[in-house]
Amino acid sequence: MKSHFWRKTLAVIKLKAKMLLGNTAALTGPLMSIAATVLLKILYAGMLEGDNSAILTYVLNFGISFNLGLGAVMMSALPLAEDKEKHTLRSLMTSSVNGLQFFIGSIFWPFVITVGVNYIVIFVSGVDSSRINMVMFSLLTVVSSLISGKLGLLLGIYAKSQVNANNLMMPFVMVLSLVPTLSTLNETLGRISNYLYTGIVTTMLNRYSEGLEFRLEISQVLVLALCVVGISVLFVVKYRKILVSE
Numbered sequence: 001m002k003s004h005f006w007r008k009t010l011a012v013i014k015l016k017a018k019m020l021l022g023n024t025a026a027l028t029g030p031l032m033s034i035a036a037t038v039l040l041k042i043l044y045a046g047m048l049e050g051d052n053s054a055i056l057t058y059v060l061n062f063g064i065s066f067n068l069g070l071g072a073v074m075m076s077a078l079p080l081a082e083d084k085e086k087h088t089l090r091s092l093m094t095s096s097v098n099g100l101q102f103f104i105g106s107i108f109w110p111f112v113i114t115v116g117v118n119y120i121v122i123f124v125s126g127v128d129s130s131r132i133n134m135v136m137f138s139l140l141t142v143v144s145s146l147i148s149g150k151l152g153l154l155l156g157i158y159a160k161s162q163v164n165a166n167n168l169m170m171p172f173v174m175v176l177s178l179v180p181t182l183s184t185l186n187e188t189l190g191r192i193s194n195y196l197y198t199g200i201v202t203t204m205l206n207r208y209s210e211g212l213e214f215r216l217e218i219s220q221v222l223v224l225a226l227c228v229v230g231i232s233v234l235f236v237v238k239y240r241k242i243l244v245s246e
Contacts, residue, residue, distance in 0.1 A: 008097055012105025019079045020109050025162070026078040029071030030117045037063030037121050056127045057209035061202045062181050063121035067114060068148045068198050069176030073169055075110035076152025081165035084157070099239055107149040114145040132208045140204060143224055144197050148176075150231040157238050194219070197227050 020026055040059045097105075118141045122129055151172065159165035175192075180202035183193035193199030200220050207214040 005101065009101045009104050012097060012101055013108045016079060016105050017109055019082065020075060023078055023082060026075045029074040030067055030113055031071075033063050033067035033071050033117055034120055034124060036066060037124050041124070041126055054209060056125055057205055058181075058184075060121060060125040060127045061205055063125060064118055064201060064205070065180045065198050066177045067117050067121060068144050068201065070173050071117065072110050072114040072145055072148030073152040073155065073173060073176075075113060076107060076149045077156035077159065077165045077169055078162055080106060080153055080156030081159040081162045084159065085161045099236070102239075103153070103235075106153055107146070110149040110152060111145050114148060115141055118145070127209070131211065132205070133214065136204065136214060140201050143228070144201055147197050147224070147227045147231065150228070150235065154231050154235045154238070157235060157242070195223055197224055200224065 037059055040062055041056070044055050044059065122132070122137075152169075155168045155172070156165055159168055176196060176198045179189050180193045180196060180199040183190040183199060183202060184206065193202060200216075200223065203220075204214045
């Protein structure tokens with residue numbers, strides 16, 4: 001039974017890999033995150049003298065926030081919107097593939113790529129990785145990448161087309177990417193960032209750059225849990241509604 005489950009899941013994963021490779025727009029997000037990190041590091045090169053941890057941390061925050069807020073969401077939303085646009089989603093849903101298999105297969109590659117790119121961004125940013133608690137960073141990277149992937153699937157399943165998906169994504173991308181990056185420059189943005197999962201990652205990296213420890217607060221755990229559960233519930237409700245009505 002288990003082997004049957006994973007065989008079908010693997011089939012969906014392979015199908016989604018082909019779709020993702022064929023959708024260049026979806027892959028631009030993680031590539032832009034790496035490119036933007038490298039570009040910012042070059043632009044700030046003249047300021048990197050003495051204690052430059054704050055500048056490099058800003059560069060790192062920028063890259064990771066955009067990878068989580070833009071890259072992961074695009075990789076999940078656009079292929080799913082393409083499924084709906086080409087009317088292949090209904091075929092998958094009414095086949096022997098169940099909802100969990102469809103979910104795992106759809107989120108697998110966006111999740112793996114997002115986690116991998118976050119580590120690449122650390123390397124290209126030039127930040128001293130010895131300052132970062134890699135266990136905590138890995139934990140938040142995994143959870144945040146999962147949330148972003150789920151958010152992309154949610155937007156993708158609500159979208160009527162890839163163009164519509166892009167329009168739906170923009171407000172989320174702007175908030176999740178820009179607010180944490182600019183949170184140290186504005187007190188209001190700083191308060192808003194505390195309630196964003198991408199903002200929690202930024203807070204962690206800022207503390208490490210200052211040589212301080214970082215521990216998850218109860219409020220931060222609640223934010224992460226609410227995002228994981230809330231987005232999952234909304235996705236399941238819409239998935240079942242499509243399954244029944246279309």
